Amino acid sequence: MDANGEELAPAVRSILSAARDRTGGGERVSVDARSVPEAFAAAEADGRAPVIAEVKPTSPTTDGRRDDDPVDLARAMVDGGAAALSVLTESDHFGGSPASLERIRAAVDVPVLRKDFILTEAQLDVVESDAVLLIARFVDDLPALVAAARERGFQPLVEVHTRAELDRAVAADADLIGINNRDLARLEVDLDTFESLAPSVPDDVTLLAESGIASTADVQRMRSAGADALLIGSAIMDGDVTANVRRLTTA
């Protein structure tokens, strides 16, 4: 059971128990971050849908694993028009690493989001990134972790899946919020999630639609429902990543 009183999918329980074992807590990070909202605005001005393309070698819901150099993948995504990148640093279930994020961030000039299951302040002190994901469902003291991220220069992206989590994100002063279409209890995706929660998000929040966006029709659907930007992983990682990003950003 988690805080929502709902059973989590076994893969997610395994991810969380690995996350609890990671101590983090190297030297305190202080980052001079590339602005995520500015990167979205630049993409819009250039006629592209703002997309955060995700470097995700594998996942509990993906068959197989992509072994290309993550830096090559990242560059190819930027070539296709990605406004920003998301890089998994979780190694046990997603094939990512802090080292690949570090290399990617040195190789591109767009903002890079660190995608991991961060539960404690010490786990922020692992690698420099422009933004960090904080999953409302798993973080006990969200206002404290949002503040701790900002103190280090990170832009916190708070991920929500329910109305109650959205209210907690807003109360924690989040100004970058992602609505995850994937239910972490069942690992199923439903784009209705974004459509039903987006109207309750305050206007001054930069709002992302996350997960399950596979086609240009999905991009248009999320944009019409109020998404300022889209976070897309699997549909980009499957095949020619440059062509995939180009197709999805010119929807």
Ligand SMILES: O=P(O)(O)OC[C@@H](O)[C@@H](O)c1c[nH]c2ccccc12
């Ligand atoms: O591959 P998709 O369905 O396009 O989803 C991307 C991203 O939203 C997903 O990887 C994700 C959303 N929240 C997360 C939290 C941790 C790890 C991964 C995620």
